[in-house]
Amino acid sequence: MSLASQLVNLLAALLLLIAFAMLSQRRILTLIHLLAWQGAALSASTFVVAYSTGQGHLYYSAVLTVVLKVVLIPWVLHRLIDNLNVRWDVETLINIPTTMLIGIGLAIFAFALATPISQMASTLTRSTLGIALASVLLAFLMMIVRRKAVPQVIGFLAMENGLFFAATSATYGMPLVVELGVALDVLVGTFIFGIFFFHIREQFDSLDIQHMEKLKDR
Amino acid sequence: MDHHGFALLQSVFVVLAAPLLMGWVNQCRAWLQNRAAPSIRLPYYTLAKLFHKDAVIARDASPLFRATPYILFGCMWLAGGIIPVLATDLPFAPAADVIALVGVFALARVFAALAAMDIGTSFGGLGARREMLIGFLAEPAMLMTMFTAAFISGSTQLTTIVETLAHREFAIHPSLAFAGLAFLMVLLAENARIPIDNPTTHLELTMIHEATILEYSARHLALLEWATAIKLFAYMTIGFALFVPWGIAEAGDWAALPLAFVALAFKLAVGGAGLALLETLLAKVRLLMAPEFLSAAFLLAVLGMLIHFLVRG
Numbered sequence: 001m002s003l004a005s006q007l008v009n010l011l012a013a014l015l016l017l018i019a020f021a022m023l024s025q026r027r028i029l030t031l032i033h034l035l036a037w038q039g040a041a042l043s044a045s046t047f048v049v050a051y052s053t054g055q056g057h058l059y060y061s062a063v064l065t066v067v068l069k070v071v072l073i074p075w076v077l078h079r080l081i082d083n084l085n086v087r088w089d090v091e092t093l094i095n096i097p098t099t100m101l102i103g104i105g106l107a108i109f110a111f112a113l114a115t116p117i118s119q120m121a122s123t124l125t126r127s128t129l130g131i132a133l134a135s136v137l138l139a140f141l142m143m144i145v146r147r148k149a150v151p152q153v154i155g156f157l158a159m160e161n162g163l164f165f166a167a168t169s170a171t172y173g174m175p176l177v178v179e180l181g182v183a184l185d186v187l188v189g190t191f192i193f194g195i196f197f198f199h200i201r202e203q204f205d206s207l208d209i210q211h212m213e214k215l216k217d218r
Numbered sequence: 219m220d221h222h223g224f225a226l227l228q229s230v231f232v233v234l235a236a237p238l239l240m241g242w243v244n245q246c247r248a249w250l251q252n253r254a255a256p257s258i259r260l261p262y263y264t265l266a267k268l269f270h271k272d273a274v275i276a277r278d279a280s281p282l283f284r285a286t287p288y289i290l291f292g293c294m295w296l297a298g299g300i301i302p303v304l305a306t307d308l309p310f311a312p313a314a315d316v317i318a319l320v321g322v323f324a325l326a327r328v329f330a331a332l333a334a335m336d337i338g339t340s341f342g343g344l345g346a347r348r349e350m351l352i353g354f355l356a357e358p359a360m361l362m363t364m365f366t367a368a369f370i371s372g373s374t375q376l377t378t379i380v381e382t383l384a385h386r387e388f389a390i391h392p393s394l395a396f397a398g399l400a401f402l403m404v405l406l407a408e409n410a411r412i413p414i415d416n417p418t419t420h421l422e423l424t425m426i427h428e429a430t431i432l433e434y435s436a437r438h439l440a441l442l443e444w445a446t447a448i449k450l451f452a453y454m455t456i457g458f459a460l461f462v463p464w465g466i467a468e469a470g471d472w473a474a475l476p477l478a479f480v481a482l483a484f485k486l487a488v489g490g491a492g493l494a495l496l497e498t499l500l501a502k503v504r505l506l507m508a509p510e511f512l513s514a515a516f517l518l519a520v521l522g523m524l525i526h527f528l529v530r531g
C-alpha cells in the first residue's frame with residue numbers, strides 16, 4: 001500500500017471515530033467542535049487525494065471545505081447557540097450505550113454493503129467507501145435519536161460531510177460546479193435553520209421538535 | 219541458559235520490578251500535583267512493613283479468604299511468565315495464548331470477588347459487585363483488542379504477535395490505533411485507575427477495588443497489593459507488546475537482552491509518566507458512567523477490527 005493510501009485510510013478512520021464521538025456526545029458545544037474537526041479531517045483527506053492523483057480541482061474543494069466547514073459553519077453555529085443560550089443540554093431518545101451498539105450495527109451493515117463495490121474499484125480510496133457510507137448512516141442515526149433542533153442540524157451537516165467523503169472516495173470528487181453549488185446550499189441551509197430555530201423557540205418556548213407534532217391546520 | 223530458566227527468570231523479574239513501576243507512577247503523580255514526592259522505593263518499604271506485621275483475620279473467615287491472596291499473587295506471577303516482557307522466547311507461551319491470559323485475569327477477579335463477599339461485610343459485597351460489573355464490561359473490550367492484533371499477525375499467541383508486529387515494514391495501521399485507544403481505556407478500568415476508580419481513595423462509598431481488600435491485613439494485604447502492582451506491570455507490558463513491540467529480544471538472541479532491558483525501562487518510564495499525567499488530567503467519573511466508558515472502549519475495539527477487514531491494515 002502506498003503512503004497516500006495509508007494516510008487516506010487513517011483519515012477515514014478518524015472521520016468514522018469522530019462520527020461515533022458525535023453520537024456519544026451530550027454537549028452541544030462539543031458537538032460543534034467535533035463537527036469542525038470532522039471537516040478538518042475531510043479536507044486533509046481531500047488534499048492527500050488531490051496531491052497523490054494530481055486532480056487539480058480537488059485542491060479547490062479542499063480549500064473550500066476548510067473555509068466552509070472548519071471556520072464558517074462552526075462560527076455560525078457558535079453564534080447561534082450563544083444567542084439561543086443552549087450550550088449544554090442534549091437529550092437523546094435512546095440511552096447512549098444502546099445508540100452506540102446500534103451504531104456498530106450500522107457500521108457493519110455499511111461495510112458489508114461497500115466491500116463488493118470497493119473490490120471492483122481501482123481508485124486509491126476504494127477501501128474508504130464503506131467508512132463514508134457508515135458516516136452517512138451514523139449521521140442519520142444521530143438525527144433520529146436527538147430530540148432538540150440544534151443537534152439535528154449538526155447531524156445533517158455531518159451527513160453532508162459523509163456524502164462529500166463518499167464522493168471523493170468513489171469518484172475522486174464531483175465536478176467543481178456541483179461542489180460549489182452544494183457548499184452554497186449547505187451555507188444557506190445553515191442560515192435558514194438558524195432563523196427557523198428562533199421561530200420554533202418563539203412558538204413553543206423550547207427547541208424540542210416533538211412540539212411540532214401538535215401543529216395542525218385549522 | 220536454557221529456555222525454562224529464562225522464563226522463570228523473567229517472571230521473577232516482573233514480580234520484583236512491579237512495585238518499582240508503582241512507585242514511579244506515584245512519584246510522577248505527586249510531582250504533577252505539586253506535592254512532595256514519596257521515594258520511588260516506597261512500595262517496597264510498605265510491602266516489607268506489612269510482611270512483618272501479625273495478620274488479623276475475622277472469626278467467620280473461611281479457608282477461601284486465607285487462600286485468595288496466594289491465588290491472586292500466583293495468577294499474576296503466571297501472567298508475568300506468559301507475556302513477552304523482555305524476550306519472545308518463552309516456553310510457557312505455547313500453552314497459553316491471549317485468550318488464556320484474559321482467563322487468568324478473570325480467575326483472579328473471581329477469587330477476589332468471592333473473598334470480598336466471604337466475611338459478609340457490606341462494603342466487601344459492594345466492592346465485589348462493582349468489581350464484577352467493571353470486569354464483565356472490560357473483558358469483551360480487552361478480547362476484541364487482542365483479536366485485532368491477532369488478525370493482523372494471524373495468531374493468538376502473544377509471542378507470535380510480537381514477532382510479527384516488530385518485524386513488519388513500517389505502515390500506518392488505523393485498526394491498531396483504534397485498538398490501542400481501547401486498550402488504554404481497558405487498562406485504566408481494569409487496574410482501578412482514575413476515571414473509573416481512585417487507587418488512593420479512603421472513602422468507602424466510592425471504592426471499587428479497595429473495598430474488596432478492606433478486610434485484609436499484614437502479609438495477606440501485602441500479597442494483594444503486590445498482585446495489584448504486578449497486574450499494572452503486566453497490563454502495561456501487554457500494551458507495549460501489542461502496540462510498541464520494538465526493541466524486544468528475539469528467540470535465541472541473548473545478545474539483544476541488554477538492549478531489550480533498556481528499551482523496556484524506557485517504555486515503562488514513559489508509560490508510567492503518561493499514566494500519572496492521565497490521572498492528573500482526568501476526574502473520576504460516577505460509577506453509573508463506568509458502563510458508558512467501557513462500552514466506548516468496546517466500540518473502539520470492534521471498530522478497529524472492522525477497519526482491519528475493510529482496509530486490510
